[in-house]
Amino acid sequence: MADIDALLPPTRLKSLTQWQAGKVATLGARLTAARIPLGGRADFAVLAALEEYGPLSQADVGRRLGLDRNDVNAVASRLDEAGHVDRRPDPDDRRRNVVTITAGGRRHLDELEEIALGVQDELLLGLQESERRLLRSLLNKVLTNHGPQAS
Amino acid sequence: MADIDALLPPTRLKSLTQWQAGKVATLGARLTAARIPLGGRADFAVLAALEEYGPLSQADVGRRLGLDRNDVNAVASRLDEAGHVDRRPDPDDRRRNVVTITAGGRRHLDELEEIALGVQDELLLGLQESERRLLRSLLNKVLTNHGPQAS
DNA sequence: GACCAACGTTGGTAGAACCAACCTAGATGC
């Protein structure tokens, strides 16, 4: 076995966008998991949505983030128990829960963002700033082309 | 609620590479799942490695693909039962299994590749050919920078 | 008032990425 051989993945895969994206996502998840206690990636997403758009119903959070109703529910419950959000029935529409970020939630969000940015930086090691921006804009283009890909 | 508002994800997330990559990966998985009977994504990866590099041990397959030994084992067993690969102990090193792709495996690989390319095409709808190449090369750069990120 | 759609909730499924422990077989040290 040629040791100098870099043990490359097969060509078919190496140039297949969905495989590449999956591997990059796994890398990001691995780096994140190395510094975050638990499934804080979902927490970060939900808190960011609440911070930017104000109080939202769980369904709206799901639509913003492309998450399933059920999964949003689980995250909201966890955040509620931790005191990071306040969740109460909407008096104007009692089907809904109004979820609001708390002061503690904002602090938590800041911590998570710092970690996320650190992970991104490590993930993109070796890419110049212009390349990073390009990559972000291309990925963003793919996502917006597929519209509200919620579930 | 402004209906014309495109229900955008929060800015913090929209420009975070690992989140974007994750969403693109999910999109790819969803599109793939819509046309493939079972967990054929892993089958595709393993078969592609065997086709390109010839017979390999399971451990080598894992290193090529960045997969866990255990997961390779499961895929190899499935492919073996289906007759897509031939798996037998290595006479030169009886710890190893030599996994070889069969004629049926090659046919299966061709089918899977056609599906994968179709998925990629749908995934990248709206991107010009030059943008697609750019995206692929940037993702590839990220991956190669992180070396043999096997587990 | 009957019917339908939206929302939250509970519970369950499938796949991917792991980790732990075991056994066998080769490699390395003395």
Place this chain on the structure above:
DNA sequence: GCATCTAGGTTGGTTCTACCAACGTTGGTC
């Protein structure tokens, strides 16, 4: 030779994410 270590395969389990199904409640429509 013999003890030790490492690599490989196998079994079994865990976590997280993305789903799907069903239910009860509530609001909107005909």
